[in-house]
Amino acid sequence: MRNAIEWVVIIAAALIVAFVVKTFLIQAFYIPSASMDPELKVGDRVLVNKLSYKVHDIHRGDIAVFERPQCDLTDPAIKDLIKRVIGLGGETVEARNGHILVNGTQINEGYLPKDQRTADFGPVDVPKGYVWMMGDNRENSKDSRFLCNNSPTPIAEKDIVGRAFVRIWPINSLTLL
Numbered sequence: 001m002r003n004a005i006e007w008v009v010i011i012a013a014a015l016i017v018a019f020v021v022k023t024f025l026i027q028a029f030y031i032p033s034a035s036m037d038p039e040l041k042v043g044d045r046v047l048v049n050k051l052s053y054k055v056h057d058i059h060r061g062d063i064a065v066f067e068r069p070q071c072d073l074t075d076p077a078i079k080d081l082i083k084r085v086i087g088l089g090g091e092t093v094e095a096r097n098g099h100i101l102v103n104g105t106q107i108n109e110g111y112l113p114k115d116q117r118t119a120d121f122g123p124v125d126v127p128k129g130y131v132w133m134m135g136d137n138r139e140n141s142k143d144s145r146f147l148c149n150n151s152p153t154p155i156a157e158k159d160i161v162g163r164a165f166v167r168i169w170p171i172n173s174l175t176l177l
Contacts, residue, residue, distance in 0.1 A: 025050055027161070028168065029065055029082060035135035035142065036082060039063070039111060039177070045169035046082070046177065050162040058131055058157065060085055060107065063177050065161040066133065071148035080161060083143050084111070087124075087132030089157070094122030100134075112136055121145050122152070130154035 031044040040046065040063075048065045058064070062085045068078055087093035091102050098117035099106045109116075118138045126132045133155050135141025147153035167175050 023050075029080065029164070031082065032078070034140050035137050036063070036084070037137040037140070038113060039084075039136050040082070040164075040167065041173075043170070044167050044173065046164040047166050047168055048162040048164050052163040052165070053157070053160060058085055058088065058160070060088060060102070061111070063164040064131075064133070065164060066155050067159040067161065069148055069153060069155070069159070071153070072142075074142065081133075081143075082164060083133035083135050083141070085131050086134045086144075087126045087154075089126055089128040089130050091126050091132075092123045093126060093132045094124065095120050112138075124152045124154075126154045129157050131157060131160070 027048050027050060029046050029048055031040045031042060031046065034042055046063075053064075063082060064085055065080050065082045068081050086100060086107070087102055092104070094101050095118040097120070100109060100118055101107070101123075116136075116138060118134075124132065124144075131154065132144045134143045134145065144153050144155060164177050166177060167173055
């Protein structure tokens, strides 16, 4: 009887710890589409730090998971999306001649393949408290450019789940992001 109680306590404690970690600290996410290719491939799994943006600001270039806006009616089964932070609140974002400009200055997107071009859009003013998110696979990413009704859709900072910081699957592709 004592062993049974001990096992129940251990299992309950493990479940509580797992719940706390997943809810407040770190969560694994599956990559369902090619929108972040070549950085993240379909089937990859990443860990997301949920505390990251509670202790520091959001940075341009971060890969972040955010709650799918309710105005995006494409697939209600998809709860979260993963994209790269391109513009921050108070900035103006646009694409011109295949390049992203923030406040009129071309940004360095060294994470993109050399031949990757971005279709022209904008300029779009990103409101304070919002970010502009884009997939790395610019031709195959439903992102802030046209996420809701083919309209510009900045993402509220409050809807960001956290920052992806490591790819954990497949195991031979284990890398920091």
